[in-house]
Amino acid sequence: GESVGLHLPTLSVQEGDNSIINCAYSNSASDYFIWYKQESGKGPQFIIDIRSNMDKRQGQRVTVLLNKTVKHLSLQIAATQPGDSAVYFCAETGPGGTSYGKLTFGQGTILTVHP
Amino acid sequence: AAGVIQSPRHLIKEKRETATLKCYPIPRHDTVYWYQQGPGQDPQFLISFYEKMQSDKGSIPDRFSAQQFSDYHSELNMSSLELGDSALYFCASSATGVASEQYFGPGTRLTVT
Numbered sequence: 001g002e003s004v005g006l007h008l009p010t011l012s013v014q015e016g017d018n019s020i021i022n023c024a025y026s027n028s029a030s031d032y033f034i035w036y037k038q039e040s041g042k043g044p045q046f047i048i049d050i051r052s053n054m055d056k057r058q059g060q061r062v063t064v065l066l067n068k069t070v071k072h073l074s075l076q077i078a079a080t081q082p083g084d085s086a087v088y089f090c091a092e093t094g095p096g097g098t099s100y101g102k103l104t105f106g107q108g109t110i111l112t113v114h115p
Numbered sequence: 116a117a118g119v120i121q122s123p124r125h126l127i128k129e130k131r132e133t134a135t136l137k138c139y140p141i142p143r144h145d146t147v148y149w150y151q152q153g154p155g156q157d158p159q160f161l162i163s164f165y166e167k168m169q170s171d172k173g174s175i176p177d178r179f180s181a182q183q184f185s186d187y188h189s190e191l192n193m194s195s196l197e198l199g200d201s202a203l204y205f206c207a208s209s210a211t212g213v214a215s216e217q218y219f220g221p222g223t224r225l226t227v228t
Contacts, residue, residue: 032215034216042222043119043205043219043221044205044207046219049215094171101148101214102171105158
């Protein structure tokens with residue numbers, strides 16, 4: 001995917017609310033889809049991944065949903081906390097073989113959690 | 116837990132100079148990836164190495180080269196630097212067969228003046 005530079009989508013929520021961050025992906029051949037969290041001045045932090053043969057996977061306070069029909073991925077964060085404020089990126093792995101680890105990132109979403 | 120280490124964290128170079136960025140993967144991770152991230156942009160894949168061999172190549176300029184050494188650390192060499200090379204450069208590492216779980220370092224912020 002391509003970002004739009006400094007004009008990233010934003011999501012503002014109140015502490016304790018549930019957050020849903022969406023992403024559209026392009027490559028139907030990707031084997032895994034991944035969500036990363038990036039705080040200011042830091043590297044992307046792995047949150048959760050989902051294999052292409054699944055449609056839902058749950059982690060601690062997070063759930064990832066995959067809809068292959070419409071090439072849509074979402075990240076749900078339960079009971080959002082101020083520490084969840086960051087830029088969230090979806091990413092997809094390469095088509096396989098030696099390109100498997102080549103992550104293609106989607107446009108980030110800025111999540112702001114208000115106390 | 117040990118994380119990916121990158122050095123230096125900040126680097127300022129002039130146009131046409133060279134720069135070397137270093138990456139030390141998480142212990143027992145044998146695969147290293149390099150990404151470039153411009154301001155407000157998503158990370159762009161540059162190159163990756165598995166067991167000291169180049170495994171894939173992305174949008175890496177010919178002026179850049181990289182290698183992975185016997186201790187699995189990696190270096191990204193950048194020559195004839197241009198203003199457009201100013202960016203954050205991230206290294207990530209993963210264990211064998213788990214390329215979907217890449218762990219990123221803190222990045223090197225390169226500024227070319």
